[in-house]
Amino acid sequence: MHLKTRCLDSARTVWMGLFALGLFAGSAASQEPIDFQKQIQPILAKKCYACHGPDEAESGLKFTSREAALGETESGSFAIVPGDVDASLLVDRITTDDEFERMPPEGDPVTEEEAALIIRWIEQGAAWRDHWAFEPLSDPTPPEVSDPAWQENPIDAFILASLEEAGLKPNGPADRRTLIRRVYYDLIGLPPTRQQVEAFVNDPSEQAFQKVVEELLDSAHYGERWGRHWLDLVRYAETNSFERDGAKANAWKFRDYVIRSFNEDKPYDQFVREQLAGDELDQVTKETLTATGYYRLGIWDDEPADPLQARYDALDDIILTTGQAFLGLTMNCARCHDHKIDPIPQTDYYGMLSFFEDVTPYAERGDLDAYSQIDVSSDELKARYDQNDARRRAIQRELHQIEQAGIVKMSAEDQRATEGPRRERQRVLRKKLRDHVSGDQWERYEELQDQLEQNQEELKALPARERVMGLAKYREIDSPTYVLYRGNPHSPSDEVTPRFPDLFGAEQPEFPDAEPTTTESAGRRRVLADWITRPENRLTSRVMVNRIWQFHFGRGIVRSSNNFGQLGTPPTHPKLLDFLAQEFVQRDWSIKSMHRLILSSRAYQMSSAGNEASLAADPDNDLFWRYDPRRLSAEEIRDSMLAVNQSLNRDVYGPSIYPKLSAEVLAGQSRPGSGWGDSSEQERNRRSVYIHVKRSLLTPMLSAFDFPNPDQTCEARFMTLQPSQALSLLNGEFAAEQAARLAESVKAGELEDRELVRRVINAVLTRPATEKDIDDGEQLIEELQREHGLPREQAVELYCLSVFNWNEFLFLD
Numbered sequence: 001m002h003l004k005t006r007c008l009d010s011a012r013t014v015w016m017g018l019f020a021l022g023l024f025a026g027s028a029a030s031q032e033p034i035d036f037q038k039q040i041q042p043i044l045a046k047k048c049y050a051c052h053g054p055d056e057a058e059s060g061l062k063f064t065s066r067e068a069a070l071g072e073t074e075s076g077s078f079a080i081v082p083g084d085v086d087a088s089l090l091v092d093r094i095t096t097d098d099e100f101e102r103m104p105p106e107g108d109p110v111t112e113e114e115a116a117l118i119i120r121w122i123e124q125g126a127a128w129r130d131h132w133a134f135e136p137l138s139d140p141t142p143p144e145v146s147d148p149a150w151q152e153n154p155i156d157a158f159i160l161a162s163l164e165e166a167g168l169k170p171n172g173p174a175d176r177r178t179l180i181r182r183v184y185y186d187l188i189g190l191p192p193t194r195q196q197v198e199a200f201v202n203d204p205s206e207q208a209f210q211k212v213v214e215e216l217l218d219s220a221h222y223g224e225r226w227g228r229h230w231l232d233l234v235r236y237a238e239t240n241s242f243e244r245d246g247a248k249a250n251a252w253k254f255r256d257y258v259i260r261s262f263n264e265d266k267p268y269d270q271f272v273r274e275q276l277a278g279d280e281l282d283q284v285t286k287e288t289l290t291a292t293g294y295y296r297l298g299i300w301d302d303e304p305a306d307p308l309q310a311r312y313d314a315l316d317d318i319i320l321t322t323g324q325a326f327l328g329l330t331m332n333c334a335r336c337h338d339h340k341i342d343p344i345p346q347t348d349y350y351g352m353l354s355f356f357e358d359v360t361p362y363a364e365r366g367d368l369d370a371y372s373q374i375d376v377s378s379d380e381l382k383a384r385y386d387q388n389d390a391r392r393r394a395i396q397r398e399l400h401q402i403e404q405a406g407i408v409k410m411s412a413e414d415q416r417a418t419e420g421p422r423r424e425r426q427r428v429l430r431k432k433l434r435d436h437v438s439g440d441q442w443e444r445y446e447e448l449q450d451q452l453e454q455n456q457e458e459l460k461a462l463p464a465r466e467r468v469m470g471l472a473k474y475r476e477i478d479s480p481t482y483v484l485y486r487g488n489p490h491s492p493s494d495e496v497t498p499r500f501p502d503l504f505g506a507e508q509p510e511f512p513d514a515e516p517t518t519t520e521s522a523g524r525r526r527v528l529a530d531w532i533t534r535p536e537n538r539l540t541s542r543v544m545v546n547r548i549w550q551f552h553f554g555r556g557i558v559r560s561s562n563n564f565g566q567l568g569t570p571p572t573h574p575k576l577l578d579f580l581a582q583e584f585v586q587r588d589w590s591i592k593s594m595h596r597l598i599l600s601s602r603a604y605q606m607s608s609a610g611n612e613a614s615l616a617a618d619p620d621n622d623l624f625w626r627y628d629p630r631r632l633s634a635e636e637i638r639d640s641m642l643a644v645n646q647s648l649n650r651d652v653y654g655p656s657i658y659p660k661l662s663a664e665v666l667a668g669q670s671r672p673g674s675g676w677g678d679s680s681e682q683e684r685n686r687r688s689v690y691i692h693v694k695r696s697l698l699t700p701m702l703s704a705f706d707f708p709n710p711d712q713t714c715e716a717r718f719m720t721l722q723p724s725q726a727l728s729l730l731n732g733e734f735a736a737e738q739a740a741r742l743a744e745s746v747k748a749g750e751l752e753d754r755e756l757v758r759r760v761i762n763a764v765l766t767r768p769a770t771e772k773d774i775d776d777g778e779q780l781i782e783e784l785q786r787e788h789g790l791p792r793e794q795a796v797e798l799y800c801l802s803v804f805n806w807n808e809f810l811f812l813d
Helices: 008-019 036-047 089-093 112-122 153-163 176-188 194-201 208-218 220-234 249-263 267-276 286-296 307-327 346-355 379-407 412-418 422-436 439-461 524-532 542-555 575-584 592-601 612-617 636-645 700-704 723-731 735-743 755-766 771-786 794-803
Strands: 374-375 467-469 481-484 492-496
Touching: 036 112, 089 112, 153 575, 176 194, 176 208, 176 220, 176 592, 194 208, 208 220, 208 592, 220 249, 220 542, 249 286, 249 467, 267 307, 267 524, 267 542, 307 346, 307 542, 346 481, 346 492, 346 524, 379 412, 379 422, 379 439, 379 592, 412 422, 422 439, 542 575, 542 592, 575 592, 575 771, 636 700, 636 735, 700 723, 723 735, 723 794, 735 755, 735 794, 755 771, 755 794, 771 794
Parallel strands: none
Antiparallel strands: 374 467, 481 492
């Protein structure tokens, strides 16, 4: 919004007249105070910061602080004059009809509704608050509400207070069948059985729901469900990407580490420290070393055109993931210039990068293990391998001595041949060594050959070394970190040291003295991890409790859960968010404790039913007047099919599995089928979280139902409804196989059609079949046989397949 001094009286007159008539806001609403953070700051950030933000100040004007926004511009005018709309040139420039004068000059214009909000805000005094997420945590007290039942859980008090303020009422409770299905999917990602549903429905005790919650939290399947959420955030995959897309050895052990951490309710602060600095903690264990696999999950180019550029791209991936997953900050935006929106200068980006200076690439071509595979074998096994290695080296040295003694007596031509390729050397030695050494030397040479062969047999007999993927080797920090001009690694400028972002106002870090080495870490990442997990860090606890809320309610209190910055969405319930963040820390960062608090709330247990008045007043359910229904995730759909037909393999942990893929799918690779294994049928029936994640070959059924791109952090999955999903469930080979298994599991061949329908509905939907269900199912089976000439077995399988396509199966209320 490049401002000039001239006044656009005609446009102002029209707009102010409309405003006075209340066309943009009713007379009562116009008196309501404007919330700067929720209503004004997002407009300024999206429409004005490009020219008047942290990086630019055209006409000497910035909208990044109250002082700057209310200051005099280079032309002597004022963009904002609190309480005086007529004197505020900002209004002229966003409301004029003159395309050469109207701002912003490019992109989406300020809408009429946005302009009306700005006018009201200026009229009310242009109150300004710093961005909510950059303020320290508050310690709010749950409000007093009119309904005592909604005062029992502090979450409910916050929710009802906001609803009462808006003149809305919360929904009543969900019925018990709906509630148990909801909590089963939320906590373990699997449906309850009919027996589990009926036991809950018929349990009259007040602790019935609490009992179910505790059983689910104690289930090993809990970690599979909630670990998958975390894997989305840290861009988990098991291959490198690019053309060859080679496998990352032992990547699956990081997945199991995450699942196990959730099952054990590992304190979140410890969970964070282990991933960022598991090799630098006071107690380094196999588990904490496995956690450093976090640094090995990103893409890796084994043949980069510019190795230096590739290094900084990999570091940027770490900064992006760390900033967004742990802190809700898009720090990566400051790689090439100061952040356009948030107060994150380039120096903060490279100060953050400096913490990771000792992080090596995933591998060097030709040496795939040295950088990323850590030997965590027992000391005894390591000693046995060391002894074997020492013995082999001793044998090889003595063999070499005898060989050299014979080579010096050979012809010049043969000597030169032994200096060439190994194959040529061995050819000469086989043919001529015996003729150029003594009898005793030859006898000893044959003994040593036998010993070497025996040594190899002993090596084969040793138990395999245990390795995990992680930081096995470090980069020597033998030079400073520099700000890179426009992000170009070949254009270093100012020197920087490790630093916390200025917006936190934290004391800058101190580090232990460390000699540059490839075998010892620099200790910098531990400092960063400790700072991120400080209880007083204003973002860490907020970000995580928002995620927990998101995975229970379908969206966070802050919808943009990876971006708490000024272009993110403001919290709908900021006091509730801070209350939960404080509770999280006070409960020793226990995620399961937060589940108990949230799940026991009336807000969570509400019905998802709509009502006309509430839908009209709050169509997006920002105030949580109901529970939002949702479609099952890709994994939930696949796992549910396996569960209801009784073929689900419930084994927990272990190497990844490979579903059957068609030749057409495999043909999409540069080398069709390369890197895709062949699991047994029993292994293929394991839960979806154990499916091998190959970047160039994602499982089609999971992709159809919005499995995320593993190349970058995923804050929330899309929940689309599209034709490929129907095609996958109606025509896909997997769905057809599971339908056939379902028919087999209910013993379809022994049943009349009506009883068959009852059993299928009972198994898939965990409820009694209605008479309409039975009539419709019986009619479909008969029509498939009569009108399409199908044998009964196939007709029954198609009926089972149709039930897998019902909304009641695919959606959760």
